[in-house]
Amino acid sequence: MSYPKEVGGHKLGKLIIEGKTKQVFDLPENPGLCLLLNKDRITAGDGVKAHDLEGKAAISNQTNAKVFEILQATGLKTSFVKQVSPTAFLSRKCEMIPIEWVTRRLATGSFLKRNPGVPEGFRFCPPKQETFFKDDANHDPQWSEEQIVCAKFKFNGLVIGQDEVDYMRKATILVFEILEKAWALRDCALIDMKIEFGVDTEGNIVLADVIDSDSWRLWPSGDKRLMVDKQVYRNLSTVTAADLETVKRNFNWVKEQLDHLKPTIHHKVVVFMGSPADQEHCQKIAKSARDLGLDVDLRVTSAHKATEETLRIMQQYEDTHGALVFIAVAGRSNGLGPVLSGNTSYPVINCPPPSDKMVQDIWSSLSVPSGLGCATVIYPDSAALMAAQIIGLQDYLVWARLRVKQLEMATSLRHADQKLRNLSV
Structure with a gap:
């Protein structure tokens, strides 16, 4: 079989691996990267059902x-x-971990067969997470986390132990929840999805492989009858x-909807300082x-010395932004924060x-008059984090x-603990 020599201006080296729907090529001029080339092919049932689909x-x-x-x-x-x-x-080169990580918000599909008695549509809160060992010959059997740990997989020098499994589990659920919030902007319910991880050449676990309409169940308006994912193809007893x-029209609709998944609300964090010295x-x-x-x-104004100007600036921001947080930086007798709080919602x-x-x-920041609700923090990063938490209520990114x-903070602590455990006394 002949393969392309060049794609997208990149000279291709040897074929690293070929799957049912894609090929992965080495890039001699970019040793740390590889190129993934998709096929016009759709499959289901471990490849038992397969069709050419031009444009896929x-x-x-x-x-x-x-x-x-x-x-x-x-x-x-x-x-x-x-x-x-x-x-x-293009992708960074990875050694793939042979586990599919599945996250489910609603019970449907194979979950119902494996868990009789659970009604379709049962809502998992938090999302249900499952793992499956990639083995087409045995139809990708479900594995427990203990099985993954005991397999002692080693990729690019990294042994997959409990710490690594914990990270992938948390990252899997996080990926689902991010995309769930994104699809909610288009009134689409993300029902479940699968992802895979790899280990890069530096020994880091990264989200890898492909995420497309083969990877999830997606129901517009939360209605199963409106599904636009590969399940439509799986359900066909005969294929015309x-x-x-x-199926192609559904996949194309999904692709086009992704252009509208960016947050639309215009946010702003305004830091008022009472003096240029701050x-x-x-x-x-x-x-x-x-x-x-x-x-x-960043703005400079004083609630004591220029109250009218302070309120005028505040009003300008209120008139032009949907998600808005004010941070007041004032020492001594802090009138800035309370004045802002008393005149804004x-x-x-x-x-x-x-x-x-x-x-x-x-104490002038903490002991504010009744009817005012401004918070107080000391450290700059704490103020930024609190502002982000507030903005994040309306902006999923x-x-x-x-x-x-x-x-990442939890992971870095685990790594530090792991190094300490491995120290020889």
Whole structure:
């Protein structure tokens, strides 16, 4: 069989692996990368049912690229690099972990067969997570986490133990919840989905492989009768050209909807400083907030010395932004935060600047008059995190960045603990 020599301007090396719906090629000029080329092919039942479907490769490739762009915007570690042609994309080289990680929000499909007595549509809260060993000959049997740990898989020098399994479980559920929130913007219910992980050349576990309409169940308006995923194809006892056209039309609809899954609300975090002398403290708040993907403005005004001007600036932001948080930076007698809080329905966070009289000064931020609801934190990163939590109520990408940050912090602690356990005394 002959293979292409070049795709998207990239010279192809040897075929690394070929699956039912894609080929993976080495890239001699980019040793750390590989190229995944999709096929115009749709399969089900471990390949028992299979048909050519012209145009599917391009639809799947674009769907995958859009999904990974959403996930990468949250800071999640993935192997995806970029789309390089209508049917191909670049990926970091990984050794794939042979486990499918499945997350379910509603009980349906194979779950019902394996768990008689559970009614279809039973809602899992939190989402149900399951693992399956990739083995076509045995129809991908379900595995427990204990089986994965005891298999002692080793990829790119990394042994898959309990810590690694814990990370993949948490990341799997997080990926589902991110995409669930994204699809909710189009009134589509993400019912379940499967993902896979790989270990890159540096020994890091990353989300890998492909995420497209083969990977999930998606029900517009939460109605199973409106399903637009591969289950439509799986359910066909006979497959006509018209049936294949319907499947292709569904897949194309999904691809087009992904263009509308970005948050539409315009947010802003406004840091008011009572004096230019507080600029260094405010820049720290701004940096931490921007690292979380927040849009930040810095303003200088005094509630005591320029009350009317302070309220005028505040009003300008209220008139032009849907999701809005004010952060007040004022020492000594903090009138800035309480004045803002008393004149807006948006949240206000006090974050007084450092001072040798901090203990005395902070009481003006903590002891506010009745009827006011401004919060108080001391550290710049705490103010940024609190603002992100508030904005994240309306912007799922900001919410997701916080969740990814929590996941990475927990992982770094596990790594530190692991190193300590491995030290020889």
